Amino acid sequence: MRICIMCDSLAAGKGGAERVAARLCNELADEGHEVWVAYKETGRPPAYTIDAAVGQIPYSVGKGWEVRLRKVLEELELDICQIFYFNRRLFKYLRSCPKDVSITLQECTTPDRIIRNWRVGTKLSETGARWEREIALSCASRIRFTRHEFVDSVPSDIQAKVSVFFNSYERHNLVANVGIPGGDGLYRVIFIGGMKANKNLLFFLEAFSQLKELHDRWVIDVFGTIPSSWQGGYADKVMDFIEERALDDNVFFHGEVDHIYEKYAQAHIHVITSLEENFSLSTLEAMSCGVPTVGMNCCAGVRELVAQNENGLLVDSIEDSSDLRESLKTLMEDDTLRARFGKKAVVDAKQYGPEQFRKNWMDFFKSVGNSEKTVCSGRGIKKEMVMHRQRMLSSIIG
Missing domain, CATH: 3.40.50.2000 (Glycogen Phosphorylase B;)
Structure with a gap:
């Protein structure tokens, strides 16, 4: 052919x-x-x-x-x-x-x-x-x-x-140990999509900012698109929010990387706050590495993959970030639950294997x-x- x-x-x-x-x-x-x-x-x-x-x-x-x-x-x-x-x-x-x-x-x-x-x-x-x-x-x-x-x-x-x-997902042999902190003593939330407005990063940051008691142990790693002319307005809002809520030591932007599975394997939770997804490849990739997802129930491309209270959590409200905050808190405070969800995620991902x-x-x-x-x-x-x-x-x- x-x-x-x-x-x-x-x-x-x-x-x-x-x-x-x-x-x-x-x-x-x-x-x-x-x-x-x-x-x-x-x-x-x-x-x-x-x-x-x-x-x-x-x-x-x-x-x-x-x-x-x-x-x-x-x-x-x-x-x-x-x-x-x-x-x-x-x-x-x-x-x-x-x-x-x-x-x-x-x-x-x-x-x-x-x-x-x-x-x-x-x-x-x-x-x-x-x-x-x-x-x-x-x-x-x-x-x-x-x-x-x-x-x-x-x-x-x-x-x-x-x-x-x-x-x-692509062939790999990486599995995250989501039940214990990383070598630096920190827990990490991975977010894919960078500054694209449709990825709804600001909604996630609003929820995370309300969990101040956990900020000394948890950080957010954002991978993907960095600000450019077509999304600069949204990026400015994000950066202003980070400064306003004093999240500079918690949120890190890494741009685009070559070996994203290695980053999943260092994470403890995957968050996706998109309201629309065709079929969420980032969710599937995270699952294949044993990382539980917190996503939006309205997003069919995420809901297809995330089984509520089995391999992750789905959030109903798309306007009030308190629902997302509580779901985040549930996973952030419970090492055993994250590990259980992560193991189930690996099993569930296999039907979409390479x-x-x-x-x-x-x-x-x-x-x-x-x-x-x-x-x-x-x-x-x-x-x-x-x-x-x-x-x-x-x-x-x-």
Whole structure:
């Protein structure tokens, strides 16, 4: 198989989508397939290691970049273009794919957030954004979702093209000893996502700040995105809060790191306060290292993994941080409970083990041969609707 993985943000940062895309490239190459990866040039290499057997195609965004990229891809005589996407830029990726190539897609967040992202910088209504997303999805041979409930966000004929399978953690042999302090005598809470506003770090800090009696023994390690122009306002609020509540000696920002599993293995609790997650890879990674999670019950991508009072705790209130405070306190004060939850987390994580990653993706790509390459045929919907999709798709991507 000759395949190009397209992940616009691969060299922009170490997010979950970028990790899955990089891992997929390497797994495919290890299977003996001919693999290329296309990503937006940033002046830096991809954030995650790409195997030497994988051809890299960095592209500069400017007028006509889709046409230039398509010419490069046409020379490769590809079988499949696999696109990871977050927003309306999907149309540009589709425009860059050779005409005779099968297209497979993965949405890198929840359908609702995709729609919100889709509308950014446009005058589209929510209905208009949903219609455009439907048009884009209709041209795929196969579509990967990470949760079964996402399937209901598309019409029945597009549902026939959908495969659902979860993410998985990477192979490692690290297990945290969450029942005793670290070598420095401290207990550590790990938080993944850095300063991204959607990770809701401020809500966590509000809860933690109320546990002053524990501050001399507990610290927070934040990994991930550091402040930049598009999230500077939120980062300023976070830093102001840390100064106001005198948390400077408790909260540490580490940016992006290469060996995140080593950091999980040093942690005692994992906290995720996102209100929306596609499928929480950080929660799964923490579980695989035996670290219990405190997360939000409203977040389906976390709730899928965290079993209440078995391998972690789920918090109901998204407005009053006192519920989160009490859940944190419960785990922070009870070494035995953390250890029990951690052991159960390791067991529960095994169903999403590393061997599943390659099998699921290989099965996904093999199924492309049984799918239509063009706009859906219209099973279950009116023929006029399908024809309208075709006209709209042609007008948008040519």
